[in-house]
Amino acid sequence: MTESFDVVIVGGAVIGSAAAFFLAEALPRSARVLVLEADTGYAHCATTRSLASIRHQFSTPENVRMSMFGTEFLRHAGARLEVNGEAPLIGFVEAGYLFLATAAGWATLQCNHAVQRAEGAQVALLGGEALAARFPWLATGDLAGGSLGLAGEGWLDAHGLMHGLQRKARSLGVQVRAGRVEALLREGSRIGAVRLADGSTIGCGTVINAAGTGAAALARTAGIELPVQARKRCVFHFRSPEAAPGCPLVIDPCGLYFRPEGAGFLCGMAPPEDEDPECSDFDVPPGWFEDRLWPLLAQRVPGFEAARPLSSWAGHYDVNVFDHNVILGAHPQIDNLLFANGFSGHGLQQSPAIGRALMELVLHGGFRSLDLGALGWQRVLQNRPLREVNVV
Ligand SMILES: Cc1cc2nc3c(=O)[nH]c(=O)nc-3n(C[C@H](O)[C@H](O)[C@H](O)COP(=O)(O)OP(=O)(O)OC[C@H]3O[C@@H](n4cnc5c(N)ncnc54)[C@H](O)[C@@H]3O)c2cc1C
Incomplete structure (x- = not known):
């Protein structure tokens, strides 16, 4: 040595x-x-x-x-x-997360909200009507409400x-x-x-x-x-002719997420457990955007009906099983x-x-x-x- x-x-x-x-x-x-x-x-x-x-x-x-x-x-x-x-370019954008809940998930959202507030996090619960007023591009008919980050959350x-x-x-x-x-x-x-x-x-x-x-x-x-095991997670970049002003990082009750990135959006969703083996490759499974994500995107944001995929990539989550x-x-x-x-x-x-x-x-x-x-x-x-x- x-x-x-x-x-x-x-x-x-x-x-x-x-x-x-x-x-x-x-x-x-x-x-x-x-x-x-x-x-x-x-x-x-x-x-x-x-x-x-x-x-x-x-x-x-x-x-x-x-x-x-x-x-x-x-x-x-x-x-x-x-x-x-010389300062590093970290590009921190504080734009919030929005966790959405149906009636089935509302109690859990409230519970988590209490934990977050007790720690001093700036988060607000919005009922269905408040959600619709704040984000008019969002389909809220099936939702009980959402939890919105008011400061400190975003992307970089x-x-x-x-x-x-x-x-x-x-x-x-x-x-x-x-x-x-x-x-x-x-x-x-x-x-x-x-x-x-x-x-x-x-x-x-x-x-x-x-x-x-x-x-x-x-x-x-x-x-x-x-x-700890590697589990594949795919991210998709798309553009939408319809804008979604003030869009935070939205987490749909079905697990779909999306957020703005430059002039477009990023989105993704974890696969169901029985389709989520330990992995070693970085291939994006064919059809994921078109068959699985797009219908869910358009359901939550009708303007995303006109979404067009631009690119995608796969990464490995380091999952503590x-x-x-x-x-x-x-x-x-x-x-x-x-x-x-x-x-x-x-x-x-x-x-x-x-x-x-x-x-x-x-x-x-x-x-x-x-x-x-x-x-x-x-x-x-x-x-x-x-x-x-x-x-x-
Ligand atoms: C698609 C995707 C989306 C994500 N989104 C988010 C998010 O929005 N927010 C968030 O907080 N986190 C997110 N994560 C998780 C986050 O990226 C990881 O938890 C974090 O980057 C882990 O960092 P790390 O340095 O531990 O591991 P890694 O970034 O994986 O780095 C490990 C490094 O160790 C090196 N290495 C491995 N073995 C050896 C060895 N034997 N000898 C020498 N070097 C070795 C590898 O080459 C690698 O560079 C996401 C992950 C993925 C895949």
């Missing part, structure tokens, strides 16, 4: 870059932090294939708090991530955030290298080193698993079973391996909160700002799921 680092971060997309940034800010300049990234083009990671949106409308207080910190971070990211007078440039975090971390001394970690070399209750695909090894004080959908394979090399929430922190069997995996579709918006939390775990051995203890391994090992109801 020729080299050793205080912290080795495996995976350099948004979570790895956020951890690197917060560590670089907090640690003395003499500390050695290394990010190892298998694909420095970031062609297939979830971060760059994401819908890149942020909401406060979750059912779990921890998720609301993390996203609220995400908003604060995004609002000031230009100044915080500036390097040599995911690549811009990742790049900005990484660039700032580098400017503060973090090293970022191309390299696939093939194995975590375990010595009893510690990881002594990581082994790369070229056979070289690098010693480590702490290792952070930020490998996204590669996290379970990485954990397995250290004898840990991480319940245990309870759809991140698994954060050390496994009781290994002291110096920190996990931040299984975001199940909401990792981009949580990246600032998770980066800060990982920094606190490395520096202090515990959380200092948000208490995210409920998101640790104990719940998995003791079979106590912390379920997030609002998974999109």
Whole structure:
């Protein structure tokens, strides 16, 4: 072994870059932090294939708090991530989410609303008539109402955030290298080193698993079973001759979502569970837009009858099949391996909160700002799921 680092971060997309940034800010300049990234083009990671949106409308207080910190971070990211007078282009648009509910889902929406309000989120419940008055382009006949984010929710440039975090971390001394970690070399209750695909090894004080959908394979090399699987999610870009003024990110009761993007719109929907196997390819299934999404779009927004598809892509959600929430922190069997995996579709918006939390775990051995203890391994090992109801 020729080299050793205080912290080795495996995976350099948004979570790895956020951890690197917060560590670089907090640690003395003499500390050695290394990010190892298998694909420095970031062609297939979830971060760059994401819908890149942020909401406060979750059912779990921890998720609301993390996203609220995400908003604060995004609002000031230009100044915080500036390097040599140049601020990153993050393109944060605060335009809100609108969760719609039929009579069947209204009680759940109200319940979630109470959780969000208790955390200080600025959200409002609108009945059917108020919805129709505010969004006249929306078909509301079957709806009991909706929950609208009034501030702090919206969308951003995911690549811009990742790049900005990484660039700032580098400017503060973090090293970022191309390299696939093939194995975590375990010595009893510690990881002594990581082994790369070229056979070289690098010693480590702490290792952070930020490998996204590669996290379970990485954990397995250290004898840990991480319940995270890749699930395909497709996003479709379309244009519509009919405008939808003031359109937020709309979540239909059937699971369909859509939001503006430039002069057009993005939309998508999770497949039913029995059509959602673990996946490895990035093919967009034929007919998804025309046969499945378009009829639903036109049902909710009659003006979308004239929608025209422009392009599409597939990405992989890093799904925690245990309870759809991140698994954060050390496994009781290994002291110096920190996990931040299984975001199940909401990792981009949580990246600032998770980066800060990982920094606190490395520096202090515990959380200092948000208490995210409920998101640790104990719940998995003791079979106590912390379920997030609002998974999109
Ligand atoms: C279609 C889609 C829409 C989404 N929409 C949203 C949204 O609107 N809002 C939101 O908050 N989240 C969204 N997400 C989820 C979000 O993108 C992810 O949760 C988040 O990007 C996870 O970041 P990450 O850094 O953990 O993983 P990734 O972005 O997947 O990055 C993992 C990195 O680790 C590297 N890696 C893996 N294994 C190794 C190894 N062994 N050695 C070295 N490097 C390795 C990979 O090359 C990759 O670059 C969406 C995801 C998808 C797919």
